Amino acid sequence: MDYGHPLQFGTFITPSNAQPQAPVALARLSEELGYDLVTFQDHPYQAAFHDTWTLLSYVAAATTSIQLSPNVLNLPLRPAPVVARAAASLDLLSGGRFNLGLGAGGFWDAIEAMGGRRLTPGQAVDALSEAIDLIRATWNTDDRAPLRGGEYYPVRGAKRGPVPAHDIPIWLGAYKPRMLRLTGAKADGWLPSLAYMKPGDIEDGNARIDAAATDSGRSPAEVRRLLNISGHEDPERIAELALEHGFGTFIVAADDPTLLQRFAAEVLPRTREIVAAERAAAGVVTQTRSARARALRRDGIAYDELPASLREIAIEPGDFAYRTVRSTYMRGGRPGLVLQPRDVAEAREALAFARRHPNLPLGIRSGGHGISGRSTNDGGIVIDLKAMNDIDIVDADTRRVRVGPGARWQDVAAALAPHGWAISSGDYGGVGVGGLATAGGIGFLGREHGLTIDSLVAADVLLADGRVVRASADENPDLFWAIRGAGANMGVVVSFEFDAHPVGDLGWVQLTFDATDTAGLLERFGTLMEAAPRDVTMFLILGPGSAGAPPVARMYGVVDAADPDTIISRLTPFLALGPLLEQSVQLASYAAVMANAPDGPHDGRGEPRFRSGFLTHIDATAATAAAHLVTSGSAPWFQVRAVGGAISDVAPDATAYAHRGANFSVTAIGASATFEMLWNELESQFEGLYLSFETRRGDRQLANAFPPATLERLRTLKARYDPDLVFRDNFPVIDRAESAA
Ligand SMILES: Cc1cc2nc3c(=O)[nH]c(=O)nc-3n(C[C@H](O)[C@H](O)[C@H](O)COP(=O)(O)OP(=O)(O)OC[C@H]3O[C@@H](n4cnc5c(N)ncnc54)[C@H](O)[C@@H]3O)c2cc1C
Numbered sequence: 248m249d250y251g252h253p254l255q256f257g258t259f260i261t262p263s264n265a266q267p268q269a270p271v272a273l274a275r276l277s278e279e280l281g282y283d284l285v286t287f288q289d290h291p292y293q294a295a296f297h298d299t300w301t302l303l304s305y306v307a308a309a310t311t312s313i314q315l316s317p318n319v320l321n322l323p324l325r326p327a328p329v330v331a332r333a334a335a336s337l338d339l340l341s342g343g344r345f346n347l348g349l350g351a352g353g354f355w356d357a358i359e360a361m362g363g364r365r366l367t368p369g370q371a372v373d374a375l376s377e378a379i380d381l382i383r384a385t386w387n388t389d390d391r392a393p394l395r396g397g398e399y400y401p402v403r404g405a406k407r408g409p410v411p412a413h414d415i416p417i418w419l420g421a422y423k424p425r426m427l428r429l430t431g432a433k434a435d436g437w438l439p440s441l442a443y444m445k446p447g448d449i450e451d452g453n454a455r456i457d458a459a460a461t462d463s464g465r466s467p468a469e470v471r472r473l474l475n476i477s478g479h480e481d482p483e484r485i486a487e488l489a490l491e492h493g494f495g496t497f498i499v500a501a502d503d504p505t506l507l508q509r510f511a512a513e514v515l516p517r518t519r520e521i522v523a524a525e526r527a528a529a530g531v532v533t534q535t536r537s538a539r540a541r542a543l544r545r546d547g548i549a550y551d552e553l554p555a556s557l558r559e560i561a562i563e564p565g566d567f568a569y570r571t572v573r574s575t576y577m578r579g580g581r582p583g584l585v586l587q588p589r590d591v592a593e594a595r596e597a598l599a600f601a602r603r604h605p606n607l608p609l610g611i612r613s614g615g616h617g618i619s620g621r622s623t624n625d626g627g628i629v630i631d632l633k634a635m636n637d638i639d640i641v642d643a644d645t646r647r648v649r650v651g652p653g654a655r656w657q658d659v660a661a662a663l664a665p666h667g668w669a670i671s672s673g674d675y676g677g678v679g680v681g682g683l684a685t686a687g688g689i690g691f692l693g694r695e696h697g698l699t700i701d702s703l704v705a706a707d708v709l710l711a712d713g714r715v716v717r718a719s720a721d722e723n724p725d726l727f728w729a730i731r732g733a734g735a736n737m738g739v740v741v742s743f744e745f746d747a748h749p750v751g752d753l754g755w756v757q758l759t760f761d762a763t764d765t766a767g768l769l770e771r772f773g774t775l776m777e778a779a780p781r782d783v784t785m786f787l788i789l790g791p792g793s794a795g796a797p798p799v800a801r802m803y804g805v806v807d808a809a810d811p812d813t814i815i816s817r818l819t820p821f822l823a824l825g826p827l828l829e830q831s832v833q834l835a836s837y838a839a840v841m842a843n844a845p846d847g848p849h850d851g852r853g854e855p856r857f858r859s860g861f862l863t864h865i866d867a868t869a870a871t872a873a874a875h876l877v878t879s880g881s882a883p884w885f886q887v888r889a890v891g892g893a894i895s896d897v898a899p900d901a902t903a904y905a906h907r908g909a910n911f912s913v914t915a916i917g918a919s920a921t922f923e924m925l926w927n928e929l930e931s932q933f934e935g936l937y938l939s940f941e942t943r944r945g946d947r948q949l950a951n952a953f954p955p956a957t958l959e960r961l962r963t964l965k966a967r968y969d970p971d972l973v974f975r976d977n978f979p980v981i982d983r984a985e986s987a988a
Pocket residue numbers: 575576577610611612613614615616617618619620621622632652672673674675677678679680681682683685686687688689690734735736738739740741939940976977
């Protein structure tokens with residue numbers, strides 16, 4: 248029986264401490280020779296051996312790519328919850344290279360001598376079974392219930408976590424019927440030694456494991472078969488063990504470097520050859536997903552028809568990595584399939600596959616910070632461009648930079664800082680290039696260097712029909728016009744070219760004011776901001792003040808000057824805004840200002856409710872309406888951003904972002920009836936809105952986002968570039984009445 252597991256080879260090295268570094272050197276040699284895995288036996292009662300955990304940690308640090316495992320860990324001397332945390336830590340530290348080989352115990356006199364509890368063979372299997380459940384539960388932070396153990400591990404309410412870097416497989420060293428049953432029922436692998444097997448043991452072991460797996464609703468192929476062998480087996484014998492008995496991993500027990508070398512040079516490639524040829528002839532298919540994972544698949548997605556080229560980059564609800572891709576920064580999601588292309592060819596294939604599901608939502612994700620955009624969904628497909636994140640200098644003389652959509656703005660800023668350059672981006676480093684550079688990009692350099700789209704000189708766009716075309720002033724100029732403000736409607740931008748600006752150290756400003764005179768402060772901010780030189784771009788966040796304290800206004804932004812006197816002179820007029828409560832002004836690089844987002848997966852919950860509007864001036868009427876909203880306490884978030892300056896130099900019809908006359912962008916979050924009433928009062932003062940900060944998608948919002956001539960042109964282009972409405976999940980420019988007709 249061949250389970251079709253990809254063939255792997257490992258080494259089994261004695262953890263002797265006679266020459267402390269010798270096992271480490273053999274582990275390094277294993278990596279150099281191309282073995283996939285290095286393993287060590289674990290006998291913590293042996294004074295002549297290193298402690299296996301410590302050795303594994305040391306080896307992890309001394310190697311870079313080889314997988315690691317105890318072979319197998321002596322559970323009775325190690326508390327299961329501690330094993331879980333240690334395993335997760337080592338997995339995180341080693342970049343997902345740890346595997347957990349576990350044993351029920353044995354050598355009970357030695358275990359007792361170390362203070363361990365003597366168990367009967369039956370108890371030892373029960374304890375192992377309980378440990379497996381507890382270890383997996385510790386790693387599962389999706390379940391928020393406190394941990395509970397059982398008879399052998401009386402855990403009472405311990406916290407879960409950490410989550411390992413990958414789905415750590417648990418392999419059991421098993422020989423006896425109960426252990427074999429446990430292996431089939433719960434483990435990810437069976438790890439016996441050939442030397443301990445009598446004739447018939449392999450067949451019997453496989454049969455018991457397969458039966459137990461089937462009884463537990465699993466496929467026998469979910470249990471990898473691993474075998475410790477001597478270094479003297481020949482390729483034909485190993486191939487037979489793979490093809491006839493289903494072993495996929497062979498671990499060579501040898502401490503002799505010459506033997507390891509010979510095996511790697513002669514046996515390993517020949518075995519691979521034989522197995523590959525036989526498998527090709529027999530048409531062996533590898534099933535990589537468990538029955539449990541398959542049960543979590545969503546309706547309507549042709550998972551089994553995913554082209555082979557996309558399988559490696561596909562994440563389904565039952566996959567370990569799913570928790571890291573299901574949600575975005577703002578939204579909770581439950582997509583049925585997330586595809587993470589690494590290049591344009593894969594992005595094109597992913598889109599072609601998504602197009603086979605016209606009735607499902609399709610999210611296009613770059614940095615996952617969409618507010619208007621739905622780059623996650625419920626039951627649909629997401630194309631996540633995160634891995635397409637290269638940042639390359641194309642031409643140092645013109646400061647031309649090519650950036651992948653999946654790059655984040657803090658990474659772009661960091662890459663350009665050594666050159667003394669920056670591209671105008673937003674205020675948050677975690678935002679992705681793809682979403683921001685197709686919508687606008689209102690940030691700290693806006694008044695001086697314009698929107699992000701104003702630095703864009705060309706882009707490669709994957710269109711709905713699968714073509715990849717270049718858009719620039721000379722090539723497909725109408726598409727170039729559209730992707731600068733409504734890009735999400737036209738296709739997937741797979742590469743951007745920007746001309747960066749020279750930007751050195753600048754003044755990073757954070758001032759907090761007493762905003763008791765809320766309306767007056769807002770009006771003064773408006774006047775001062777409009778009068779300020781273009782190297783000043785400030786944002787204002789206003790809140791009602793907590794527990795009886797007065798309302799506060801936090802003004803933050805940059806003065807793009809490295810000279811402290813200039814910075815101070817630019818800021819001095821703003822001291823008239825109101826009583827200053829806190830101040831911080833630092834000289835910093837733009838990269839340092841943008842380095843404000845954590846790494847790690849998004850964990851958004853629910854649906855964001857954002858409102859947006861543009862103001863030409865903050866006059867008394869607008870300031871009073873805004874002050875009503877702020878002081879009502881109904882808006883947990885209220886922000887005013889300076890735009891204008893260089894943004895207004897661009898003609899309104901030059902890009903799909905048309906509201907060039909505005910000097911301020913206003914954003915608020917809120918949901919209550921009071922919020923609605925007060926927002927409506929303020930909204931009457933607006934001239935348009937910024938689609939990236941608006942979550943309502945009605946006809947009125949569409950008309951506010953795009954003036955009539957812009958909207959009409961966008962609809963014409965939408966009909967040309969995306970007639971089947973493939974890209975419809977971010978402010979679609981469709982005429983609903985016409986589409987319904
Ligand atoms: C914390 C935070 C701070 C923000 N700060 C700013 C700011 O300072 N200035 C500002 O202007 N905006 C800001 N935004 C809004 C942000 O610019 C938009 O939400 C933007 O769409 C996010 O881009 P993303 O790639 O991270 O998002 P994603 O969620 O990945 O994408 C959002 C949408 O953009 C579209 N899209 C994504 N990638 C592509 C692509 N390659 N080709 C075509 N369409 C694509 C899709 O329709 C998608 O649904 C902020 C948002 C958040 C959450």
